[in-house]
Each structure stands twice: as C-alpha cells, then as structure tokens.
Amino acid sequence: MKKVTIQIVTYNSEKDIIKCINSINQQTYRNIEVIVIDNNSTDKTVELLLNKYSNITLIINNKNLGFCKGHNIGFREGKGDYVIILNPDVILDKHFVEQVVKAMEGNPDVGLISGKILRMEQNLITTNIIDSTGIVMARNRRAYxxxxxxxxxxxxxxxxxxxxxxxxxxxxxxxxxxDVKIDNEYFDENFFAYKEDVDLSWRAKLFGWKCLYVPSAVAYHKRGWKESSRKEIPLFLRIHSIKNRYLTIVKNDNIISYLKDLPFILAFDIGIFVYCLFKEPKTLKYILCTIKLLPDTIKKREQIKIKTKRLKKFKNF
Incomplete structure (x- = not known):
C-alpha cells in the first residue's frame, strides 16, 4: 500500500484545523502521514495540535513564510508516494484518499488530481454548491x-x-x-500565496504530466472569503494575486500562443489596471513587484525550457 502524505499550512487556523485533521483520521485509506506547517500563528492553533494529536508531524516556523514556502518545507519533509495539500478549512469525505490513490495507480501519466470540491458554510454545514472541479485557463489567461x-x-x-x-x-x-521543481522549489516562493497552484499545474503540463478530475473524490471547503467580498482579502494578498498572474504567464506561456490570444489578454490586463487605478489604487504596487521579480522569473523560464527540451529529446530517443 503506497504511502500518502497530507500536508497543511496553518496561520491562525484554530477554528478549522481540528475538523480538518479529524476528517483525515477518518479516511478509509490508512497509510497516511500528516504534516502541519504552522506559519507563526498567534492564536491557539499550535497549542491545540500539540495537545490533541500525537500522530502528526508539526513544523513551527518563527515567522509567516507564506503558503508557497510553507508547503515547500512540507514537500521536502514528506515521504509519501502521493502528496495531498489541504487548506485548514477543508474537510474530506472519508473515501477521498482511497479514490485519488486508485486513480493515480491506474493512470501513471497523471501527475495531478482534483476531486469535486463543494462549498461548506461558516457553521460547517455542507452544501451542494460547487467550489471547484479543477482549474480552467481562458484565452485571456484568467485562471478560474x-x-x-x-x-x-x-x-x-x-x-x-x-x-x-x-x-x-x-x-x-x-x-x-x-520532475518539475525549479531551483529546488516546487511552488515558486516568489509567489508567497495565490496562483501557485496555477503555476505548478501549467509547469507540469509543459513537462508532459496530465491533470485528472476525479468526481468520486469529494471534499468540502469553507473558504475564508467570498468572491463578492474582495476587500476582505488583505491588501498585500491582493497585490500578490495580481502580480502572480504575470509571473505565471512569463514563466510558462508559449510566445506563439500568447501572440495569438493577445487581444483577449490586453483587454483583460487593461481592465485590471483601470479597476486598480480607480477602485484600489494601493494595489497598483503589483506593477513594481512584478518588475522587481522579472529577472528571476525569466531565469526560471529558461530553466523550464532547458528541462523540457531534454525531456523531449529523451522521449524521442
């Protein structure tokens, strides 16, 4: 039986983390290790974990390293053949792990799996409203x-x-x-948070890995804020979200495909700029943040190109 690593990055997650880990402990699949990486929580998250669970590996950071770097620590620590990353406000159906392992075992060219993620209310009442059935990339390079x-x-x-x-x-x-890590980073740590899942999915695709949607693997996500409540998201995270759109495109997009879709992309980017200018002028800092990180991002793009060329030569050998 293959080992599965489930890892969670926490930051002030005392309201959610116990329900999340309990759902892991109730899985029908048994060969699971749990790693929790805490990003310097100031609430009772760490205390709760230490007092309640002896079967988890708890890594405590002395500052908030972000979602990406936190999970990279977990990726390096874990020993599982398959890795599941969870937000602390996610609860798994008891068959989730069993279903995704079965799908992985039957499809060796699949590197990523999404289950059916449904919404959960703040009071933990589950719903039949969809949160995600996988990420789609539109021609304007909006991932949703x-x-x-x-x-x-x-x-x-x-x-x-x-x-x-x-x-x-x-x-x-x-x-x-x-296979796809760059500079020993699985998630790009320049992203801090947001769209790192898009970036990794895109990079995996470039490396020839498939991404599979498995509807029988069900999870429930509480989600910290609703789509209509953008201003509830801290300013620095909104900046990261916009900045990471451009870093993702620079790293992974194909020039020919990009030029073909340029009218759609420009229209969307102009919309972002105008919205920020008039509605959230402080988020215009995303421009400077993106420019600052461009040299490093271009270097990573070159490494991706080199590795994928080698891969193609090997497959054609």
Missing part, C-alpha cells in the same frame, strides 16, 4: 475554478483531463513534483 458557484446537479460527474488543480485540496504524484 470550473463550476464555482453552480449547484451540483451531476454536470461534472465524469472523469476528464483538466488544466489544473485548486490548491485548497490538490493531489500530486511525488515523481511529478521532483
């Missing part, structure tokens, strides 16, 4: 969660290949993670 906000009526009940997986509950093959 397929089906988000729709009532689940069985419209996404077929397995199929998708672009990417949502980082709230993502499943990765260890071999894929080792």
């Amino acid at each position: 969660d397929r089906g988000q906000g729709e009532e689940d009526k069985g419209q996404y009940d077929e397995k199929n290949i998708i672009f990417g997986v949502c980082g709230a509950a993502a499943v990765y093959r260890r071999k894929m993670l080792e």
